[in-house]
Amino acid sequence: MNKLPRHPVVLAVKPIVEQLGASLVAIEDREAGDLPLRWDGADIAAVRPAPLHGALDRMIEAVEREMGAPLQTMSREDKQRAIRLLDERGAFILRRAVEDIADAIGVSRITVYNYLNALHR
Numbered sequence: 001m002n003k004l005p006r007h008p009v010v011l012a013v014k015p016i017v018e019q020l021g022a023s024l025v026a027i028e029d030r031e032a033g034d035l036p037l038r039w040d041g042a043d044i045a046a047v048r049p050a051p052l053h054g055a056l057d058r059m060i061e062a063v064e065r066e067m068g069a070p071l072q073t074m075s076r077e078d079k080q081r082a083i084r085l086l087d088e089r090g091a092f093i094l095r096r097a098v099e100d101i102a103d104a105i106g107v108s109r110i111t112v113y114n115y116l117n118a119l120h121r
Contacts, residue, residue, distance in 0.1 A: 007044050009037065021050030021058045059091045060104050072106040079105050083115040092116065 004010055004026050017024050025034060030046035037045045050058065063085050064070055071082055082105065091097050102112045 005044055007039065009039050010045050013037065013047075017047055019062070021055070023048045023050075056091055056094050056097055056100055059086055059089055060101070062089075071104050074105075079107065080115050080118070083112060084119055087116060087119060 004024055010024060014024055024037070025031075025046050025048050027036070027043045027045055030036070031048070034046040034048045036043040037047055060071065063082050066085070067074065067078060067082060069078070071079065074082065083101070086092065086097075086101060091101065098109050098112050102109045105112070
């Protein structure tokens, strides 16, 4: 595996890419599905998207980090905010998301549906 260039753009986007669960790879190591990172018309690296497997867990962990607490310990209002954040990030398009998020938050599926319905009114 080749080493990533120490280009300022690579250094700038690396923390963001990693926070999203993706990774940066040297341009020589890119694979189909990797997204080129270009600067002045030249490919300098590539972004390898995070695998779909585990995406919901990563989204939940990101919301917990952002809100500063585990979902189960949050107040009702914070749980509603967490549902809004997860909805904005597309969590509910994933199979079994409502059930898995309800388990992570410590509420029923019906409660999650109620929170979602309140958001979409």
